Amino acid sequence: MSFKRAGIFSPNPLTTRGVSTKLSAQKDKIVYTNGKVVIIRDLNNPASSTAYTEHVKDPTVARISPSGYYCASADISGTVRVWDTVGEDRTLKGEYKVIGGRINDIAWDGESKRIIAVGDGKEKFGHAFMMDTGTSSGEIIGHSKAVNAVSIRQQRPFRAATAGDDSSIIFHQGVPYKYDKVIKTHTKFVQDVRYDNTGDRFASVGSDSKVFLYDGKTGDTLGEITDSPHKGSIMACSWSPDSSSLVTSSADCTVKLWDVETKKGITTWTIGSGVSHQQVGNVWSGSENIVSLSMSSDLNIFDRRANSDKPTRVIQGPQKSITSITPSKDSGTFLAGSTDGRILSFSTATSESDSVDGEGHTNLVSGLATSPDGTVYSIAYDDKVKEIVATGQSFTDASATLSSQPRSVAVASDSTVFVTEIKSIEAFRSNQKIHTHQPKYSPHAVAASGVLVAIGGDDQKVHLYQWDGKALKETTVLDGNKGTVSALAFSPDSKYIASGDSTGRVCLFDVQEKKLVTSRWSFHSARVNSLSWTSESRHCASGSLDTHVYVWSVERPMKNIAIKNAGPGGVNVVLWTSEDAKTSKLVSGGADGCLRVWEVTFHA
Template identity: 65%
Template sequence: MSFKRSDLYPCNPATTRGESTKLGSNSDKIVYTNGRAVVIRDLKNPAAVTTYSGHVQNTTVARISPSGYYCASADITGTVRVWDIAGEDQALKGEYKVISGTVKDLEWDGESKRIVAVGDGRDKFGHAFMMDSGSSTGEIIGHSKVINAVSIRGQRPFRAATASDDATIVFHQGAPYKYEKTIKTHTKFVQDVRYSPSGDHFASVGSDAKIFLYDGKTGETLGEITDSPHSGSIMACSWSPDNTALVTSAADRTVKLWDVETRKALTTWTLGSTVHDQQVGSTWTAGDDIVSLSMSGALNVFDRRVGDKPARVLLGPQKSITAAVALPSASTFLAGSADGRILSRTYSDAGAESYAQLEGEGHAALVSGIAASAEGKAFSIGFDDKLREIEGSGFVPAVCPTSSQPKSVAVGPDSTVFVAEASGVEAIRSNQRVFELNPKFAPSAVAATETLVAIGGEDQKVRLYAWDGKALAESATLEGNKGTVSALAFSPDGSLLAAGDSSGKIVLFDIKEKKTVTTRWSFHSARIHSLAWTADGQHCASGSLDTHVYVWSVQKPMRNIAIKNAGPGGVSAVLWAGDGRLASAGADGCVRTWDITFHA
């Protein structure tokens, strides 16, 4: 048995209300951060996605060098890592501790040799250094509060402009960089500052909803753009590749396109009416795609030549994926995340760019489980103590509250849903509770077939119950696990049951004989989060908190496929997306697929 890495479906950028989120671009690629991951995706080739997980702490900003060979990414501890994106191995070029707090922004110079990183440090707010050695290339001084943004002139003589919460912009000469002057044009926080590609001008935007233009060489203020102003904080700006236009993204939920020469508004795009539609980041790619980031994480891609709406909207999880399931009737899977959202995606189309948002009201808290019926319906549970039904492209309006916090969900015959909760197990049909079991043990996982329901407990045992459509009757107890039973899965024909636990051990049981088949599926070193069987019932995949995915063989229990480090931060869900295609999802919000080959 062997595996090969296949498609990767990325997460979307993380956002924070009231703060600017920095997006970077190089050629047709955009780069952004979410959690500890750095994501590089190609807008012209959706299948070309790269993720980097070398940071120990949450990342805040990433920029690709002008040469296109390296990426510099920074995190909340003030660490900048420079790594190779030209090769497959993502070799680390250097790691530098630049400030003593969160890095808010960083920028490369035009020669891809020097980097300026700025943010919220205790002793200083910015640092200029060589990318290959980390040695200092000047001083970033002149601010009294956190620096939100930095931009460097791409041509010699180099200049650097920094924007801060102290409502000032500091203009530096370089390199080496040294203080030149303080520019006091804004009256509130300055959120972003960007140089034009030609280096002739730079622009600044701020919480005072104002836009200013400056001379790129001298830092002289050229004037303010006052035509058709924004009505809220402007969070980001970006220049067109031809230097003639500027785009701004604001908290008033609009994106505006400006002609630099006439200082007039050319186009205004309005996105939605909620807090989630506030625009907090932007970048303009060399391929002439304007990308603006919504608070919800949606990447809105505009074409400046056509339309009053985004040409396309790229959706994706913003938080950890906590549950996922494949729908049997279509080449689609559902992914639920820690913020309560559930998104759908078709996995058979390698060219697909984006997830789709389910219609209707979803969960208000973490999605703790999703299960699908043979008819194609899906049922989800969340920490908002609700069971929701998903049919087609949206949620069914009717909602069934659960008696206590739900932990696991399974679907039996006639779309009867079994929910393992903190206080017991409920059987629910058509949003009506038809049976409630209150066992002496604490339930932790559930699985179901046509006639049997398996309930795992925190007492390390699995109980089998017969289901007659009205009540559960206990028929057997299976033992062998060494920790809380955390995942259960029946084989498609119902003859075998895999039980994973919090110690990383998986026990395979024969249901008819009520005995153990093997206890040798024990290579995981942490909690088993998910189990998934192949259609023929000969192989079972497991995903664990230890970041690994294993594919086990029933006929040869000692043989397995080990996909090491399949999900940075831990794997929370595995599912079979067709014959020989395995998908795994987890803490970094990304879904990775693997082509599995079963040798005879």
């Protein structure tokens, strides 16, 4: 058995209300951060996207060098890492502690040699340094409050502009970079500042809803764009590749395209209304595509050639950790839930995802299960069980209230939904509670096959129950685990059940003979969170808090595939999505919000 990487489902950018989220681009790829991950996302081929996970603290901004060979990413601790974008090793070029606090923005010079990082430091708000040695290349001074943005003129003579919460723009000459003058055009926080590609001009936007243009060499103010202004804070701006147009994104839920020479508006796109549609970041990708980020984390793509007041495409994805997963009726899709209550449908064909429509959950989605007819049931920490149509596109109106916080969910052959809670097991059918079972142990994991229901508890045992449509009747207790049973899965042929526990052990039981087959699937070093079987019931995959995924063989119990560090921060879910005679695709996801696809080959 062997494996290789086959793709990735990337999370969308992490957003914070009232804070500008910095996006950057190189050709058709956009770069952003989410949690502890830096994402380089290919808009045309999402499966080939890159996830960089080497930061100890949460990264806040990342930008690829003009040469395209390196990426600089910065985090909340004031550390900048410069790493290689070519190849799969992501070789570290250098790591530098530049300020004593959060870095809000970074910028490369046109020679891909120097970097300026700005943010909210304790002793200073910015630092200029060489990318290969970390030595200083000037000083960034003049601000009295946190700096939100920085931009460097890409041509010699180099210049740099920084913008901050003190309503000021500081213009620097270089190199080495040194203070030249302060520009006081804005009356509130300056959220973004950007040089155009020719170096002739730079623009600034702020919370005062104003847009200003400046001379790129002298820093002199050229004027304000006042035609049909935004009605809310402007969070980001970006220049077109030919430097003739400027795009701005605002908290008033609009994106505006401006003609710089005439200072007139060309197009206004209205995204929607409400906080979730506030625009908090943007970047120009390629020659015609504009990408603007909604507060909800949706990436809205506009084509300036299209005669439309709506996005030509919207990229949706998880914003927080993946916590649950289940197959869809359509073999080419699956559903996954996250800690922020969102459930998304993922397509293995396009490597893209869409949010499930309708009134969903408001808290962590702790479980998903698919019924024989394809209907999906979800449970969450809002103490609700909800129903999703078989196509996976929308929630139905069906909803039931649980007695306490749910842990796991499974569906029997008669579409009865079983939910394990802190002290009880509840059964629902047609949106109505029909049975409550209160065992002597605390139930955790649940799985169902036909009318057989398995419950794993804190007593380190697997309890098998027979479901007669009205009540659960315990028939067998399977013993072999050494910790709280945290994951259960029946094999598709119903012959076996695999049980993972809090110590990292996975036990395999024969259901018909009611005996332990093997307890040697014990290579995990932390809690097993998820189990998934291949369709022929010969292999089982396990995902664990220890960040690893293992693929086990029933016929050869001592043989396994170890996918090390499959999910930084811990693997919460695993699922087989497609199979043929020799290879199968396995999806794993977890704390970093990424869903990684692995192509597993089973050798004869």
